[in-house]
Amino acid sequence: MLIAYFAAMFLIFVGLDAYFIYNWRRFIIGRNYHKFFYYITYFIAFSCFILLCINFYNKATFNVDHKFQWISLLIASIWYLPKFAITPVLVIKDLIVLVNRTYRRIASRPQTESTRTPEQIKRRRFLQTSAWALAGTPYLLAAKGAAHTPYNPIVKEITLIIDKLPRELSGFTICQISDIHAGSFPDSEVIEKSVNMINNINPDICAITGDFVIDHPRELPIIESSLARIQTKYGVFACLGNHDHYMSDENNKILCDRLEKANINLLNNSSKILEINDKLIQIAGVDDLSFRNNYGDFDKAMSGLSKERATIMLCHDPTVWGKTIKNSIDADLTLSGHTHGGQVQINYGIGKFSPASLIYEYCYGLYVENNKNLYVNCGLGTTGPPIRIGLNPEITKIVLLSRAV
């Protein structure tokens, strides 16, 4: 298994690098630039591949030094990720060259540097230089996505009308955060900032929709004292995510116990009824049901709740809303995370596109179907590359209004 894993990694990353460096070398030689400019790419490529191998090996053998894992993945991500955008452009360019050469060969009109006019040579060199200058854009985006965006949480505000919400509870405010993935941060800065932002809002409740860690409770010191500082009127409620189960049962228990000590009410297939000004609002939570996980139990989560009252459901994976909740569970608002919005969002002026929306039907934001609402938060932390492009860590402020107002 481990060998197949390394073989696949070798093929993808070395293949990408070899093709990129081959094209870069031809460009440098064609321009008569100093050979240093392509020798340095050999050195960087070799260093990044070794870093990535060590990172993957550490991960596979659970030999995790948090700081090393974070910095090695960060460097390798900045080197490799832009190539996923640049390589298709290089392939198209090489295909055009191939078709052009084949056509000229068939038509017996071979063209070499010596047969081109000075004007053709000038135009060709301008196009090549411009293309390589443009190829730098993904690197700039990756650098910003690594150094800036993941460390600048924002507050996104939405307002929803909930039919069953009593008039007296209109204005009930929830702060949702999700997918903290504590081990994806080098330190506590982002969670500290996020908790300060939540406390400034002073919500009625805070909802945390799973994936507190990447895969081990040893990541908790990065977040637990910050989480314990969250101030709300009626409490902090949470459910677990798939990553909170990527560990032994013993470690999962340690994780849950430490979260409870940080004043977090874990709603793992359970619920809480809040009484505010003699009116009731229900909060339910299901344990993880993503991928092949089967920890969730809606019968237990909804036990003792009334269909007549407004209900907020915490459920890590929004896919579960599409499959089950929107059709057969009495939850007016479901809060989810899990997708991270793909960690990449392209803003093209009149709209936004996340590649993850090709995989997830409910990828990021608000969805309303069957008079039920789903909000998918794009998370605070990251998984895989510690990079976010066009999608800051998010605290969602959700204000519920009563239709009776």
Ligand SMILES: [Fe+2]
């Ligand atoms: Fe996650």
